[in-house]
Amino acid sequence: MFTPSSALTLEQGWQTTGATGSLQKLKKFNNQDFNHLRTSCLSQGVLFEDATFPAHVSSIGPNLLPEDKLRRIQWKRPTELQRNPYLIMDGVSRFDIMQGEIGDCWLLAAVGSLTLQKKFLENVLPKDQGFQDGYAGIFHFRFWQYGDWVDVVIDDRLPFLNGRYLSVQPRTSNEFWPSLLEKAYAKLRGSYQNLHGGYLSDALVDLTGGVQMAFSLKNPPPDLEEILKAADKSQCLMGCSTSGPLRRNIEVRNGIVQGHAYTVTGAVKICYKNGWKHIIRIWNPWGHGEWKGPWCDDSPQWDHVEPKCREALLRNKDDGEFWMSCENFQEQFSWLYICNNTPTFLDFGDQHCTKWSVDSHISLWSPVLATGRNYSPGAVSMNPQYFFKVPDYDPKPYNIVVSLMQKHAEDMHNAKTLKIGFLITMENSKVLEQFSRTRDITKYFTLSPGTYAVVPATTEDQEFEFLLRIFMKNQDYNENSNFPPSPVLPMDVPRQNQDRSYKAVFLRYTKQDSAIDASQLQQLLNDVILQDEMTSLGGRFSFDSCRGILALMDLNSNGRLTLQEFGRLWRSLTKYMDIFCKEDRNHSGFLDVSELKSAIQTAGLAANEQLLCLMALRYGDAARRIGFSDFVCCMLRLETMTNAFQNLAEGGSQVLMTAMEWLTLVMYT
Known part of the structure; x- marks a missing residue:
């Protein structure tokens, strides 16, 4: 997988129009309507074959495998593999997943976290499908893309190489939701090849529509343990990654894989010996391969934990999941990623009844405007500016999160990711500046009372569309308030160069x-x-x-x-x-x-x-x-x-x- 500082081959782009999407206003990817197509297949007595993502090398991608292997790819339906296939058996679990030949651990780590949070899982995996009643070889999944929820239709033909799954394989032989979800995401991205290396942070956002934050574990925030506990308590999606050579998964002697993405599945503080210990639970998308150091399955540290607590936490199986101390976590991993609808993982230590509100703005960056390397009050005044006001209260500890996401035009399939960022200004003075060469950049701040402006910018003279979201903690919220801040967009945002939020109006x-x-x-x-x-x-x-x-x-x-x-x-x-x-x-x-x-x-x-x-x-x-x-x-x-x-x-x-x-x-x- 890629770390936040590495390069990414972009997915196939596409154009959207209209208001910001919701599950009630789904966009149909490639204008394909699942119910209409399934009804048509059932009436004709045929199984669906998706001409927009065919059982062909073009859907794999020309550079994923050598040419001789590409020629040997076979496509098979689950009904050809199993007498009695199921989409889901006994619920959805991270332990259903075993990574295949494709290097998409970044996606599978995000999916593993998704399985823990039902509120997000049901958005991605619709219930109106299966291999029993109404089966027609067609399935669909939903992903969030640049402000819209998109419904992606696929057929159920899966790629095999030499009789083995090319993509993710289910741990249970007749359960197919992991393989089909991965195929739908590959279609959204343009090919399976475009899943071979990517950002865990991107996948977390695409599966939730939320805001994600990347924390460097080599230079962690002082309140990392509190952030982890708050994220676990507020049911955030979490993942982590190790550094190492790109696209080379090297397992070192302690069991940790270099250049790999994992799911963070828990963070607890337990009574240990005569004190307390903060430990992290992590899952490997391979479905096997675990940490061999302190707090691993057979570690003597567990002998000093109260039996009931040990029984509740320890799962002594070779399933890819393991515990480790927070100290070892910071030593072995490079990045921690946390994602939720709103930045609830920053609410630790907050004794007030607070909520996060969000203003969303969709607009177009023009290369004639001032760039990040050309800062001056006069130059920045040419750029789109988005204002927000921090009220007079004592934030504990963070009160503002700014997230800027770039999107490329439809005809720029292989365009590079620009180095984008934003300035935060107050009274024509630069307060903060953040830039990164990633699809989106998200940062949190503690800002004193006052009126601020966020100015999106780039260091390169290239036009791109962007989505800017400003999350603000509302201290004046209480249970009896007539107008509690909404955790979602205050109203639909037209996809124009202006928006309808009250601040912009x-x-x-x-x-x-x-x-x-x-x-x-x-x-x-x-x-x-x-x-x-x-x-x-x-x-x-x-x-x-x-x-x-x-x-x-x-x-x-x-x-x-x-x-x-x-x-x-x-x-x-x-x-x-x-x-x-x-x-x-x-x-x-x-x-x-x-x-x-x-x-x-x-x-x-x-x-x-x-x-x-x-x-x-x-x-x-x-x-x-x-x-x-x-x-x-x-x-x-x-x-x-x-x-x-x-x-x-x-x-x-x-x-x-x-x-x-x-x-x-x-x-x-």
Whole structure:
């Protein structure tokens, strides 16, 4: 496998369009629809043969094997190999996998970790397939690619050389999920040859859609043990690798293979003798070959561990899995990789109820812009800049993660991986700079309060598309919060040179200013929010209504909204748009009084009949119907005034009226 500093032959590229993908919005690789193709094969009584990834040398790759061996490749279906084949037998396990002739330990180490985390496994391996009912020689698997989940269809013809699996082989002879998953990934990458050497970090991201971090074990962070324990506790995918000659798996005397990738399957702290010991559990994708040093299966160290603990942890089999101390782990391995939806592995020592939110941006790098080697405030101002604000709190210990991923155009199959990176600036001053020649670069930081900009860059004059994700720890989150930060994208991100996250929208209409006034807010709401036909039927946002909205959200009372204040408004707009569309059952673009009552209840607010009538009179048309723009003004005022009354009452102030009397007063005037 490759280490983060080595070269990589890129996979076959492909173009995507549309919004950022999800499992509900799957992209069909090569426009192949699994259900349609399977139904067609079943109706014709034939087994599927995939013309886009045929049983041919082209699918193997011309340089994987000598020409005489390539000519001897045979393709066989599981039904030809076994009388009663299964896709899965007794669940999915890392012990089902044994690496074949192809040097794709980096992929199999990631798959081994995938089998431990059901939440990710079910995304990759759909349940609607098998060798029993509905078998037609066709299968499909899902992978995440540059912001999209992609469904990859394959036939089940597998390559054999001299009667042996060329690719991964199942430990159980009639279980075929490992071989078929590997084939689907080979198709995604262009050929089996393109699996022969690669990055474990890439595979972890492709199997999860998450954020991965590579930690150097030769220069480890001081809190490595805490990171490992936090990652294990939060169900992250983990892997590790050794250094050594590329594409040469050399096993040394202590059992560790050089230039090889492994899965990290556990990290625990156990009582040992009169103290504590931190040990790591590791699995070899070969399915055999284990560490022979301290804490191996037959190690005397286990004699000093409490019997129940030893029984729970030790599996004395030649299955490729072994334990070792954290000290030996750092000595024998070069890199540790951790991956999850959000950077939960950085949450150790955090006693607060926190969550990570993420902003995602997809854009195109142009070679005419400033590069990493040409830093100056003026030059960097030419580049796309993505702003985020660190609030005033004490981070423990990390609060920001930035991940930048490059993607090559469809016609650049063998293009080199560029040296990409990003600058983090604050008030036109460079704060941090990170560059690496890898598909993606991800770094974590502890940043003090302030407003920052991330500036993607490259050291080479070449155009490429990039995906930038900024993860931020939210200290102000609590269980009673009305707006908990989302662990996924806040909304769909169009695949254009601009995105629809609220920060990008804000900056687009403020022209990079720090605040937005009523006139700018009016233009923004009418341009962005009223694009939907249903919400636009009730009329546009007037300047007067925007002044009213701004006054409700303006905590600083200066007639302008900051980015943080606009973020609160944006979340309210999203919430009320969902409620409006749900309650507008006849799709008229308006709510009548009964629908307004239901909408208020859905929002968790209260209004009696008198208040409902007054609100319809104040915000409705001649027929007392309320369009979306007026509905937003009404609901924002109702929510704000409800909270104001509750704060007055809870603060000990003397309130000589009921909540409904208060709301009747403030909602009509």
